[in-house]
Amino acid sequence: MTAKQFTSVWTREPRQGKTQGLTRDQIVRAALEILDAEGLDALSMRKLGAKLGAGATSLYWHVANKEELLELAFDEIWGEMSIPDPGSAGWRDTGWAFAHGMRKVILRHPWVAGLIGRMPAIGPNSLRAAELLRKGLHQAGFRGLEEDYAGAAITAFVFGSVIPEVAWFSAAAEKEYDAESMREIIRTAAADYPELVARAEEYTARDPAAVREMNFAFGLACVLDGLERRLVT
Amino acid sequence: MTAKQFTSVWTREPRQGKTQGLTRDQIVRAALEILDAEGLDALSMRKLGAKLGAGATSLYWHVANKEELLELAFDEIWGEMSIPDPGSAGWRDTGWAFAHGMRKVILRHPWVAGLIGRMPAIGPNSLRAAELLRKGLHQAGFRGLEEDYAGAAITAFVFGSVIPEVAWFSAAAEKEYDAESMREIIRTAAADYPELVARAEEYTARDPAAVREMNFAFGLACVLDGLERRLVT
DNA sequence: ACCTGAACACCGTTCAAGT
């Protein structure tokens, strides 16, 4: 009945590595290498330990568990996002750059897609980004809860766009599916809905990267238009 | 080098259960019970087998692997979505109802959040829903690729909103974290960003379910406004 | 302070064997 205490990597001091042995940074860097090269499912404590020339269980000295290690890795990559200071650019440009920046980071590190929403984004890099977005929206004129809502709308759209995007291309890539056989499956599965099939055919006939870009730009423009309208009235 | 053939549960006939033994339906229903009661991570082939009074490995006669079993379960729940026929309602109402319907389904079955984007949504229920959305947007006036983009914008927003929503409350619920200790962590982690902390305080001070509802409604209205504007001009 | 190895309690899946 008594509620458990919530704890977090971000409010606990890392154990201090004087000079010897492993450091938390080293571990996170090695984890990122595995994640980038082989994906989320490929990261195991044993494999990570081996890569560092240590036993798997040694890692537990530096990190409470795998979940917290992933929190550290998750935050790390948001450091790559370059966001224009909302002071100089207009809020709409800031939102645009923010959304595209997030998307690029996720496409560069597809494994994050599997972590989004699973962990609190309260690491330093996540917070830095959140603060810049908040500042931009505040300058735009949003106040109080609407400041949150507006920011949530943008990030929700980005996450919801990019998660399936990543899943499709990384599944297709790592399993090397034949594109034509995928189309064939869709044709027969959706045989009852000819218009849906027609849409899928046109969609897949073009350069996939370009279509996805346009898809993203279209939706983002909708969200930003909606926000703008909420400011005017 | 030769690309692998893509296969799918949806285009393969289920092995026919004459009268005896397990059926695929039975397995999927039992899986859904475990998923609803205990969540995605709690579903294992062994546990599912035991629930059905069978060996874990018996399941592999009816289902190729766990992934395909999850595809079946994933599609099943979209059957609960009731969508107004776009013929009678206006497209904006259809979009609104569609988005809220999706959200409700996900909140009722939080485990789906972990599957979104991970599998092709080409089961019968998913397709039925997709077709209704497509029809609504077509009637609204969208044509060609914009029909896809408009639909993708709506679903992206819904998924991106609901995934973190589900993650937070289900993590908080199942681990029974003390709400005050979570606020405390945020306060110290975000100590450098007083405005961000202030936002979080206001956000968490209110009835969480109501705030999330408003958050969702706000963002959805933005997306729909944006779509509307793209129709007019 | 840091690391190790053995051990525990799990996984998904394959496959020869049974009925």
Add this chain to the structure above:
DNA sequence: ACCTGAACACCGTTCAAGT
């Protein structure tokens, strides 16, 4: 046609023991 059990190759994590 359907199910079983043993087995394989893994997991994350704990903990007493080492240095």
